[in-house]
Amino acid sequence: MSDSANSMTTSMAQATMELRASGIERDGIVDAIGVLEGRNRIGAAFYDGPSWPKFRPWERMFLALQGGEQRARSQILKHLPAGNQLRVLEVGIGDGDNLPFLPASWEIHGVDFARTRLENSFRRFPSLNGRLAWAQAEELPYEDGSFDAAYCIGGFNFFGDHAQAIREMRRVTRPGGTIVVADEVTWLHRCGLGHLIGIPAIDAVWLRWLGLDREFIKMVFETRLNIKQFVAENWREAKCTRIWGGLGYCLVES
Numbered sequence: 001m002s003d004s005a006n007s008m009t010t011s012m013a014q015a016t017m018e019l020r021a022s023g024i025e026r027d028g029i030v031d032a033i034g035v036l037e038g039r040n041r042i043g044a045a046f047y048d049g050p051s052w053p054k055f056r057p058w059e060r061m062f063l064a065l066q067g068g069e070q071r072a073r074s075q076i077l078k079h080l081p082a083g084n085q086l087r088v089l090e091v092g093i094g095d096g097d098n099l100p101f102l103p104a105s106w107e108i109h110g111v112d113f114a115r116t117r118l119e120n121s122f123r124r125f126p127s128l129n130g131r132l133a134w135a136q137a138e139e140l141p142y143e144d145g146s147f148d149a150a151y152c153i154g155g156f157n158f159f160g161d162h163a164q165a166i167r168e169m170r171r172v173t174r175p176g177g178t179i180v181v182a183d184e185v186t187w188l189h190r191c192g193l194g195h196l197i198g199i200p201a202i203d204a205v206w207l208r209w210l211g212l213d214r215e216f217i218k219m220v221f222e223t224r225l226n227i228k229q230f231v232a233e234n235w236r237e238a239k240c241t242r243i244w245g246g247l248g249y250c251l252v253e254s
């Protein structure tokens with residue numbers, strides 16, 4: 001992003017009032033969740049319930065193997081624009097693990113469909129008061145052009161409606177702003193021995209052992225997302241790069 005664009009966004013952010021999501025606020029979190037269906041119902045139950053904390057250590061180990069959390073996350077966060085006092089949205093903010101790696105001057109907002117995760121983020125980062133929305137990526141509770149940038153790390157592969165989520169991220173980001181989406185490669189679980197020998201049920205056993213619940217595993221096995229094809233059909237403005245030693249992808253529009 002150019003210097004003039006930076007100073008424009010800085011003055012824009014300074015000139016506007018603190019942004020609020022539309023919905024009713026309860027304990028510092030705006031409620032705009034709507035009806036959860038399909039993959040979003042299964043995903044929200046997983047991230048809200050006991051399975052996610054059980055699986056969490058494996059995610060941390062994956063990041064450690066990528067050279068540590070900071071190194072792994074910075075491969076994605078480096079695509080966000082440089083500048084002070086930007087207003088930025090994280091879609092699927094989870095426990096807020098990206099926040100320590102972002103400039104303190106930014107006004108960060110977060111959306112997640114798992115309320116437990118939002119409550120945890122809020123406990124860890126009280127500055128998020130009023131800036132968190134319990135909502136689905138496919139239905140973001142913000143006006144058009146509210147943010148200088150929007151990003152999503154993890155979770156995208158199993159969004160209920162990938163194309164609608166991208167439309168929403170583009171809608172709430174100002175024209176010329178930046179959108180970043182990253183996740184593990186969609187074929188990672190198909191490298192399991194069970195898939196390789198044509199008996200996926202074997203992989204379901206060790207995925208259960210890692211902490212995933214049955215319904216979530218079934219959804220993972222059934223979801224077919226081809227990132228190249230998705231970009232060609234739905235998001236031609238995005239550039240795709242490999243991250244995490246080829247085990248992840250990062251889509252960037254700027």
Ligand SMILES: C[S@@+](CC[C@H](N)C(=O)[O-])C[C@H]1O[C@@H](n2cnc3c(N)ncnc32)[C@H](O)[C@@H]1O
Pocket residue numbers: 040043044047091092093094095096097098111112113114117135136137138152153154155156158159160
């Ligand atoms: C793997 S976690 C990543 C959390 C965080 N972004 C990070 O980098 O540590 C994925 C998060 O996205 C949320 N999520 C997944 N699909 C979503 C959707 N369709 N709408 C809103 N949140 C979603 C989950 O609840 C979860 O908190």
